[in-house]
Amino acid sequence: KAGVTQTPRYLIKTRGQQVTLSCSPISGHRSVSWYQQTPGQGLQFLFEYFSETQRNKGNFPGRFSGRQFSNSRSEMNVSTLELGDSALYLCASSLGSTRGYNEQFFGPGTRLTVL
Amino acid sequence: SQKIEQNSEALNIQEGKTATLTCNYTNYSPAYLQWYRQDPGRGPVFLLLIRENEKEKRKERLKVTFDTTLKQSLFHITASQPADSATYLCALVDSGYALNFGKGTSLLVTP
Numbered sequence: 001k002a003g004v005t006q007t008p009r010y011l012i013k014t015r016g017q018q019v020t021l022s023c024s025p026i027s028g029h030r031s032v033s034w035y036q037q038t039p040g041q042g043l044q045f046l047f048e049y050f051s052e053t054q055r056n057k058g059n060f061p062g063r064f065s066g067r068q069f070s071n072s073r074s075e076m077n078v079s080t081l082e083l084g085d086s087a088l089y090l091c092a093s094s095l096g097s098t099r100g101y102n103e104q105f106f107g108p109g110t111r112l113t114v115l
Numbered sequence: 116s117q118k119i120e121q122n123s124e125a126l127n128i129q130e131g132k133t134a135t136l137t138c139n140y141t142n143y144s145p146a147y148l149q150w151y152r153q154d155p156g157r158g159p160v161f162l163l164l165i166r167e168n169e170k171e172k173r174k175e176r177l178k179v180t181f182d183t184t185l186k187q188s189l190f191h192i193t194a195s196q197p198a199d200s201a202t203y204l205c206a207l208v209d210s211g212y213a214l215n216f217g218k219g220t221s222l223l224v225t226p
Contacts, residue, residue, distance in 0.1 A: 004158075035216075041218075042217070042218035043159070045213045048213070101146075101164075101208075103149065103164060105161070106158030106159050108156075108158055
């Protein structure tokens with residue numbers, strides 16, 4: 001079974017721009033979660049999608065948004081980029097049938113650098 | 116506020132010894148706790164999940180304990196090997212079902 005894939009792997013943007021990151025979950029997984037990882041804050045939960053609906057949201061500003069498609073693929077968008085948005089963005093998929101219980105399968109991440 | 120605390124100092128041990136990592140939490144009432152391993156430049160990999168009524172769980176050389184009274188989980192790697200060198204993260208589900216991670220403890224096993 002193919003693992004979670006994320007594209008692109010690396011991205012350089014300038015302040016004020018917007019960016020879209022993509023995640024393809026493991027086949028059969030209906031839940032996709034997004035995390036931001038920085039050296040200072042560690043791994044922080046952004047949001048979770050399940051069957052095309054946002055099921056949970058972390059404490060991030062509205063500039064961070066996402067969506068999930070009928071094939072469970074998910075995209076995350078960050079608008080009006082700030083320097084502090086530079087981070088590793090990780091996507092994780094799970095079966096999602098029991099909320100909070102299923103193990104998360106992580107992708108390799110997208111390294112975003114904002115200049 | 117809710118907190119998950121892991122030792123921020125790296126743990127250096129000699130090959131063959133047992134590594135013990137600690138995860139303490141406050142203001143959570145977790146039904147289960149998860150442990151993940153993360154290598155540099157890669158996403159975390161799930162290792163173990165332990166339920167609140169399972170005091171201890173084992174998988175090969177790994178052992179996890181979960182004490183809801185002390186609000187603490189211990190993660191042990193016995194007969195450690197250099198390949199075990201990585202950052203280990205514990206994770207708890209909050210009341211909104213979001214999986215929250217500690218900042219992790221870096222383990223270095225030297226030959």
